[in-house]
Every structure is written in C-alpha cells, then in structure tokens.
Amino acid sequence: MKKYALLVCYDGTNYGGWQIQKNAVTVQQKLNEAVEKALGVKVTVTASGRTDSGVHAAAQVCHFLAETSVPPERLAAAINFNLPDDISVLKSSEAPENFDATANAKRKTYCYRIYISGRRNPLKDRYAEQIKFSVDLHKLKQAARLFEGKHDFKAYCAAGSQVKTTVRRIYSIKVWTREYRGSTDVEIYITGNGFLYNMVRTLAGTMIYFAADRLKKEDIIRSLEECDRNSVGKTMPAKGLTLEAVDYDFDLF
Amino acid sequence: MKKYALLVCYDGTNYGGWQIQKNAVTVQQKLNEAVEKALGVKVTVTASGRTDSGVHAAAQVCHFLAETSVPPERLAAAINFNLPDDISVLKSSEAPENFDATANAKRKTYCYRIYISGRRNPLKDRYAEQIKFSVDLHKLKQAARLFEGKHDFKAYCAAGSQVKTTVRRIYSIKVWTREYRGSTDVEIYITGNGFLYNMVRTLAGTMIYFAADRLKKEDIIRSLEECDRNSVGKTMPAKGLTLEAVDYDFDLF
Numbered sequence: 001m002k003k004y005a006l007l008v009c010y011d012g013t014n015y016g017g018w019q020i021q022k023n024a025v026t027v028q029q030k031l032n033e034a035v036e037k038a039l040g041v042k043v044t045v046t047a048s049g050r051t052d053s054g055v056h057a058a059a060q061v062c063h064f065l066a067e068t069s070v071p072p073e074r075l076a077a078a079i080n081f082n083l084p085d086d087i088s089v090l091k092s093s094e095a096p097e098n099f100d101a102t103a104n105a106k107r108k109t110y111c112y113r114i115y116i117s118g119r120r121n122p123l124k125d126r127y128a129e130q131i132k133f134s135v136d137l138h139k140l141k142q143a144a145r146l147f148e149g150k151h152d153f154k155a156y157c158a159a160g161s162q163v164k165t166t167v168r169r170i171y172s173i174k175v176w177t178r179e180y181r182g183s184t185d186v187e188i189y190i191t192g193n194g195f196l197y198n199m200v201r202t203l204a205g206t207m208i209y210f211a212a213d214r215l216k217k218e219d220i221i222r223s224l225e226e227c228d229r230n231s232v233g234k235t236m237p238a239k240g241l242t243l244e245a246v247d248y249d250f251d252l253f
Numbered sequence: 254m255k256k257y258a259l260l261v262c263y264d265g266t267n268y269g270g271w272q273i274q275k276n277a278v279t280v281q282q283k284l285n286e287a288v289e290k291a292l293g294v295k296v297t298v299t300a301s302g303r304t305d306s307g308v309h310a311a312a313q314v315c316h317f318l319a320e321t322s323v324p325p326e327r328l329a330a331a332i333n334f335n336l337p338d339d340i341s342v343l344k345s346s347e348a349p350e351n352f353d354a355t356a357n358a359k360r361k362t363y364c365y366r367i368y369i370s371g372r373r374n375p376l377k378d379r380y381a382e383q384i385k386f387s388v389d390l391h392k393l394k395q396a397a398r399l400f401e402g403k404h405d406f407k408a409y410c411a412a413g414s415q416v417k418t419t420v421r422r423i424y425s426i427k428v429w430t431r432e433y434r435g436s437t438d439v440e441i442y443i444t445g446n447g448f449l450y451n452m453v454r455t456l457a458g459t460m461i462y463f464a465a466d467r468l469k470k471e472d473i474i475r476s477l478e479e480c481d482r483n484s485v486g487k488t489m490p491a492k493g494l495t496l497e498a499v500d501y502d503f504d505l506f
Contacts, residue, residue, distance in 0.1 A: 011375040058376055086375045122264040122339045123311055245434055
C-alpha cells in the first residue's frame with residue numbers, strides 16, 4: 001500500500017459539507033466513490049479538515065492509502081473522470097508513508113468574500129455574501145490588526161464544541177478590496193495555525209460589524225481578553241467562505 | 254406613458270442570450286414578463302444591445318415605456334420580486350422621453366476572463382474559460398496596444414454579418430492579472446464605441462494566441478490592415494464574456 005496526496009477544488013453549493021453523512025451528499029463521499037471507480041479498490045479519502053455545508057475549497061489537501069499501478073501524477077485525471085463538474089482534483093502525488101493530511105497541517109488560509117450592494121448580484125452571489133449596509137473599508141483593515149497573533153478565540157467558537165484548547169495563532173489577515181463603477185468587492189484572507197468551528201465566519205462577521213460601526217474596538221478587545229460572546233458579530237453564511245490553502249512543512253505537489 | 258431605464262445584471266449560463274426567440278428561454282423574455290407582472294401592463298424591454306447565448310452582463314442598460322404610479326426608484330425591487338435568481342435589476346430610474354438604450358449608447362465595456370490551469374477549476378469555470386497552454390502575461394499586455402484606436406475589424410466579425418461599416422474605435426484594453434499560489438486569473442477589459450458580432454471574443458482569442466506564441470505581431474497588424482481572417486485567433490467561448498458597462502452622454506441612474 002502506498003500513500004497518495006490530492007489537491008482538491010470544490011464548489012460547496014450543492015453539498016452537505018466535506019464529511020460523509022447519512023442525509024446529505026458530501027464531497028468526501030463523491031471523492032471516495034471516484035477513487036474507487038478509478039482504481040477498483042475501496043478507499044477512504046481523508047482531508048486536512050472538514051468544511052461545513054455550503055463552504056467551498058480552492059485547495060483542500062487529502063490523502064488516501066491504495067495499491068495501484070497508476071503513476072501518482074496521473075491519478076488526478078483518472079479520478080476527475082469519475083467526479084461531477086463541481087469537484088476537481090487539481091494535483092496528485094505520492095506522499096511520504098506517514099503523511100496525514102489532518103495531523104500534519106501546519107497552516108490554513110481561508111477567504112471570506114462579501115460584496116457591498118443594495119441589490120442582489122447574480123454574478124457575485126454564488127461565492128460571496130451580499131452586505132446591504134455601508135462598510136468603512138479602512139476600518140475593516142484596522143480590525144484585521146486586532147486579531148493577528150495568539151489569542152483565546154473561545155468567543156468565536158460555536159457553542160458546544162469539544163476541543164482541548166480554544167487558543168489559536170493567526171499569522172495574518174489581509175483585506176483586498178476592489179471597486180468598479182460604484183460596486184465594491186471585499187476579500188478577507190485569514191491565515192492561522194488552526195481554526196475552531198465557525199471561527200472564520202464569526203471573525204469575518206465581527207470585522208464587518210466593526211467596519212459598519214456596530215461594534216467598537218473595545219468590544220473586540222473584550223471578546224479576546226474576556227472571551228465575551230456578546231462582543232462578537234454575526235456568524236456569516238457558509239457560501240462566502242472558501243478554504244484557500246493548506247500548508248505543510250514539506251512540499252506535497 | 255413614461256420612459257424608464259433599468260440597470261440589469263444577469264448570469265447568462267442558462268439563457269439563450271438576450272433576445273426573445275422561439276426555441277430558448279431568454280433574458281428579454283424574463284424581463285418582459287417580470288415588468289408585466291409588477292406593473293400589470295404589457296411592455297417590451299429594449300437593451301443597449303443583444304448578448305449571445307451564455308454571455309453574462311454585470312450592467313446591461315435597458316429601457317421600456319409604461320404608465321405606472323410606482324415611483325421610478327422602486328421599480329427595481331418590484332421587478333426583482335418577479336425575476337429568477339440569475340437576473341437582477343440593480344437600479345431603476347425615469348429616463349428622458351426620447352431615451353433609447355440601443356441608439357444612445359456611446360461606449361461599451363466588455364470583459365473576457367480566462368484562468369490558466371492544467372485542470373478544470375469548479376470555482377472559476379462558470380465565468381471564465383480555462384486555458385491549458387502557457388500564456389506570457391507581458392505579451393498579453395503588448396497585444397492590447399495593437400488594437401487600441403480606430404481600425405477596420407472586418408477580420409474579427411463573424412461571417413455573414415450585415416453591417417454598414419466594420420470600422421470601430423477601441424478606447425482602451427486593460428489586462429488585469431492575479432496570481433495566487435501558482436494559479437493565474439486574467440481579465441481583459443475592452444472599451445469601445447461599438448462591437449461587431451463575435452468581435453470581443455475573437456479579439457480575446459487573438460490576444461491569447463499572440464501571448465502563447467501562436468500568432469506574431471505581423472499577423473495582428475495584417476488582420477487589421479488587410480482584414481485577413483487567417484491572421485486572427487480562435488473565437489473564445491461565450492461563458493468567459495461579460496458585458497461590464499454601457500455609457501451614455503448623460504447619467505441615467
């Protein structure tokens with residue numbers, strides 16, 4: 001048996017998230033099936049982490065164990081042949097024997113996308129959340145600075161999560177804005193050593209509320225120092241969220 | 254009767270283009286129906302120009318004549334209530350009595366989008382065309398300079414078109430590129446006083462072929478000076494094309 005790594009892109013719109021479950025079609029299920037059809041053996045594809053229902057991935061990293069004569073770099077095409085149009089393997093390679101896509105992940109980068117518009121925009125609405133109120137882009141960038149570093153993100157974690165620690169390190173938050181003829185698109189790239197359940201979506205919501213003068217700087221500081229859940233913004237909807245990159249201590253592809 | 258103007262955004266994926274026809278659902282048909290439901294009167298919505306099957310519009314401009322007590326700025330919401338999710342009226346206003354969205358259009362801006370990748374990318378594939386071969390981004394920007402100005406674009410026009418003249422003026426071609434972790438997205442914004450049938454898609458294809466060393470600078474010059482059809486690139490697929498803006502000599506919205 002050899003260990004293989006896949007770089008996978010998916011549009012999460014029509015899936016109940018990554019992980020296999022009974023009552024919804026999931027990305028993991030589709031990938032398991034596609035690898036099985038391509039190689040004729042039963043496999044379980046493991047990802048760097050679950051993504052929630054409706055969340056997208058530009059570059060999810062996965063591994064699986066299999067015995068096959070297909071050259072590693074050709075696996076991508078063979079698997080894609082059996083995948084629906086909204087999932088695509090971008091790269092495939094043979095991974096170190098002890099590689100674990102989940103346990104070895106060192107950094108992840110997520111992007112939360114919004115567009116500021118009084119009206120729904122069909123060309124933006126699939127991968128970004130519409131914001132109808134006014135947002136100060138300069139304040140959005142200010143908010144980013146408050147979260148960088150090591151903090152206890154307990155206030156940003158969905159209630160009931162079972163984790164050892166709610167402390168995480170955020171390496172960087174970069175805010176990209178683009179204005180074209182009165183319409184503004186915003187991308188918030190967040191890189192960290194790991195994220196709690198719903199953390200990115202709540203972080204994005206808090207930054208947006210701060211930039212819309214619905215939260216003060218002191219609220220954000222209190223949310224981090226006292227883990228006060230009442231000081232954070234709304235948890236933003238899934239469709240605006242995309243897993244952009246997963247980094248390891250070595251090059252996989 | 255009063256004249257009204259609409260700024261309309263649509264995802265063209267599921268439509269047979271703008272203009273009403275027998276064998277396909279079109280954007281014009283959906284808009285006519287939505288305005289009729291909103292106002293209870295029969296109307297014909299006229300656009301700045303047709304868009305082909307599968308082509309998108311971020312900001313198509315339309316007009317129609319109607320008798321209504323609905324305030325002009327509220328028309329957008331009333332019409333949107335009757336439109337499918339992939340068409341949205343962004344703005345509505347009362348237009349000058351003699352306004353004609355087609356005849357009065359002074360400039361149009363189209364964008365052709367590509368992404369350079371060996372594998373299909375589900376997150377990009379709806380509004381951009383995948384290019385599998387390598388493209389020199391510097392040469393793409395060089396190509397843009399060759400087309401700006403007044404030229405006879407006969408070689409860039411689909412055969413059989415009935416037009417008085419094939420001379421058009423291109424005000425600017427701007428090439429935006431964005432690289433993120435080895436993946437490159439390209440946007441080609443083309444602004445002109447008017448475009449022939451298939452002209453933008455053939456222009457984009459010619460620029461891309463030049464940047465991929467499949468056409469030479471002399472080929473492009475010959476295509477413009479001698480209208481030589483054999484010197485132009487492929488007409489690119491519809492899905493990568495979006496009508497981004499239509500300009501008039503006055504502010505409509």
